[in-house]
Amino acid sequence: MASALQRASAIMASGTMVSRILGFVKTALLGVAIGQLSRSADAFANGNILPNTLYMLLAGGMLNAILVPQIVKSVQHADGGKAYLNKVLTLVSVALFAVTALAMLGAPLILQLLTPGWPEPQRVLAIAFAYWCIPQIMFYGWYTVLGEALNAKNVFGPFTWAPAIANVVAIGGIIVYIVLFGTSNNPPIEHWTPLSIGILGGSATLGIAAQALILIVPWRKAGLSFRPDFKWRGVGLRQTGRTAFWALLTATLMTIGGLVATPIMNMASGEGPATAALQNIWLVFMLPHSVIAVSLVTAYFTRMSELGQTGNIPEFREAYRAAAKQVTMLMLFAATLMFMAAPFVTRVLWPTGTAEGIEAMALVMRVYSIGLAAYSLMFTTQRAFFALSDARTPFAFITAQLIALIVGLLIAVNFVDAAHIGVTYAAIWTASTIGQALLALWLLRRRLGSIGGRDLAGSMGRYAIAAVPTLIVGMLLFGLATGLAPDYGLMLAVVFALAISAVMGVVYLTMLMVLRVPEAQAILRRVLRR
16 A cells, blocks of 8 residues: 555656746746736736635545545446536536636626726736636636546546646747747736737636647546436435535635735736745645645545545554654755755746845745744644545634634734735734644544554654754755855856755755664665665
């Protein structure tokens, strides 16, 4: 079982890595085309915010909480779960169509709420982008449903490889835009035309459509088929509805949180890191989380769902603890790399950026990196609750984090200028996420009676001890590199980041071995064997 989980994690990690690298290229090209801190970049980011937000809700809880445990259970039906999948996919499609239609109708009002204080031409540009991007909601939903069903059938690869297609299509659209309209760090709002808007917004939506529709091929190979079924009774949808209730509350709360936070971030547009820059920094933040944590936990999630549905709590605890340890060990190292390499990575994200702009974005990235391991640990714990068909408890700790974030942001915005809103948001998010992870662990311990807390705490303490000298070495090498080449460009930034990261990797692994960390010893044995 362990080897199967490792193979599944490797397949997902490779697909996610390729997709994220392509996403990195897409973001860098977009920065070259329209800048990172420009009003045009923020208009595009806000026009695309509805489908992106809804996708995070779908993939991050609502459908994920519903689908995998229930599909695992439905496989025991005489038809292997086909009836259940047909009913759920029909229901989700109807809901997605309704949400998409409502979003199209409400786009002007929504953008009015999200962009207080913006000049009217900038808001009109954001609304124009929104009309092109909102149809992504349908395709994001289908991608999530089709992909999670494949995961539940232990077909892990397509779900993580499909986003590569979306990024390829979007990269093609940005290249066409650059060829036709050139590049600028701050394109004037009045220079946008229906054609230039359509190329950027339309290619983004076309990519998401390709990402979803390509999953039809592995869906059929997995022995699944779809026939619309509007009779939503008879195969356990009532249990799904009970789970969905809390997921829906969570989704609603997160949407409200976004409605509060996004206008505050938009206040920084044209002054410092705002919506566009924060979204792109989040892309970097999510790279190690998606490649490592999501890949590991998704593979463990199916196993935990099977154990949770059969009531095998002792083995469930072991599976959770194994996932939590591996995720924390790897993500603490990823956090040290991100903290060290933030200026280098920002230069890659924005090859034409100014020194001041690069420095401002790098500071935000470093603050975010402090909460990386806590975020991934919270994600692991959240999936443990979902595997138990419990979306109510995750609602509790997500609510606590959002309240802390919103209250902190509303207070802090009165004391900082527009140029520092981005880094302030990152700091408050990081602090609230660390608290959220601790609360989630405590709630899981209450649910299971025990999660092996001493063992977990001891292991995480050793990982933290190993991370300290790793970060010190990395920052010393960073200072040496930037002292020798203070005006480093794109290629030198890549070289510096890779070289210093390699040294830090050796230091971290050495420290783990000195501290006799079993997980590191097992990884090293596998590498040496191969």
